[in-house]
Amino acid sequence: MATAHNMCPELIVEIFTRLPTQSLLRFRSVSKSICGMIGSPDFIRLHSVRSPKKFTVIHRVNYKAEGVTKSVYTINSAGEGQLSYMGTTPVEYPFAYVNIVGSCNGILCVYEIDKRIIHLWKPSIRRKATVLFPPVWTPGLALGFGFDPSIDDYKILWTVRGGEVSFVYTMKTHTWREIASHADMDRLSVVKSPMMCLFNGALHWAVKRDSRRSGGCYVMTFDLSSEVFSTIELPEPSWETDTVTVIKGCLAVVSSSSKDVDASSRIWVRNTDAAWSLAFKLDMRQPVQSINGDLVFSGCYSSKGILDYHDPETGVPSRLVDLTGSSSYVTAMITCIESLELLHFGTSCHQGKQALDC
Known part of the structure; x- marks a missing residue:
């Protein structure tokens, strides 16, 4: 029977990059060579490309036995053509109340x-890296990752309210630097998106101009490589647009009439x-999140705990699921x-125990 010591390195990489993260974390103790391979940037990037998409759901749970309310999260399957929620184990949420900015390569950005703290959080390996806001801090117009x-x-990306200036933080250098903002992002603009959308290497937000200006809603973009802002006009600028997402590999928005x-x-x-082009209509207004091209909308931020797709x-x-x-x-x-x-970044945010039955 072949072992890791007599198998060719290429075959080991092919096998290991298809394994779940928890298995890989355990396998790092097999040998120094295996540990080095699993921790190498090339291996981590290839494993990210091959990893299936999941969706993280954050809940507020009333634990009757303890008499307290806690936040927990679950990591759920999102396979092609199906979604699996039931049977997942909730884990205690490692932060106090935070807003989720977005995700990239399995890293969630929350603030x-x-x-005045931003966290880069990895639920699957329960690690986080903490970033302080720029030294010259003012309320923000847009935040992206x-x-x-x-x-x-x-x-x-951190764009201050007023739009005159933006700051960019790079993870390897651990530094902020100032860049120019877009001329259309002034004090009269309001970002409507609850989360930014990452599409084709650029950040996207739904933005609304003040009623004193014409134009209504539009999409603001920021190219992460060129660090240039731009705008995309919407088909119904007079309608409220709160969500920018990706459906079947295309940029998409969700709009509703404010009247x-x-x-x-x-x-x-x-x-x-x-x-x-108009894809279809929803018979109600609810927050929308795209999972593998399926629209998953829920009663988030309300007393309801319904997830439909x-x-x-x-x-x-x-x-x-109906909670x-x-x-x-x-x-x-x-x-x-x-x-x-x-x-290889940040610290462990393992809470030491999984959530109890409520």
């Missing part, structure tokens, strides 16, 4: 505005020729992958 392949590094509270939401998809080709909804009759409710959800990114 604590009161503490992504990977710049031109320098093989992660970047964080009719009962109006359905419209899903618009931007084709390769930069033209918008839609096939963008048929528009037919299916119930993923309305339990002591748990959904507060956030986001796409992620189980990768080894952050393995």
Whole structure:
């Protein structure tokens, strides 16, 4: 029977880059050579590419036995054509109340505005790296996170309210530097997106101009490599657009009428020729997150804990989970992958125990 010592290195890499992260973390103790291979940047990047997409759901849970309410999270399967939620084990959330900015290569970017701290968090290996805001801090207009392949590094964008100036943080240098902002991002603009969207190497947000200016909503973009801002006009600028996402490999937005509270939401998809087309409608307004091309919308940020998903080709909804009759409710959800990114950065944020039954 072949062992890791007499197998060719290429075959070992082929096998190991298809294994789950928890197995790889254990296998680092096999030998120094295996440990070095698993921790190498090339291995981590290839493993990230081959890792299946997951989705992380964050809940608020009332633990009756302890008499407390805690936040927990679960990592759930998002295989092609199916979503798996039930049977996942909740783990205690490692932060106080934070806003989720977005995710890239399995790293989630979250921030604590009161503490002026940004966390890069890896749920699958339970590690985090903490970043302080720029020294000259003012309330922000936009915050984004992504990977710049031109320098093989992660970047964080912070655009101050007023839009006159932005800052970029690079992970390897641990430094902030100032860059110019877009002329259209002034004090009258308001970012509507609850999370940024990373698409084709650029960050995207839904932005609304002040009522004193014409134009309504639009999409603001920031190219992570060139560090240049630009804008994309929307098919219905007068409608409220709160969500920018990716559906079937295309940029998409979710819009609804601000004049009719009962109006359905419209899903618009931007084709390769930069033209918008109406994909389908939702019969209610709810936060939308795309998982493997399926639209997953939920009763996030409310007393409801319902997760439904839609096939963008048929528009037919299916119930993923309903927590309305339990002591748990959904507060956030986001796409992620189980990768080894952050393995050599930051600190462990393992809470020491998994969540108890509620």
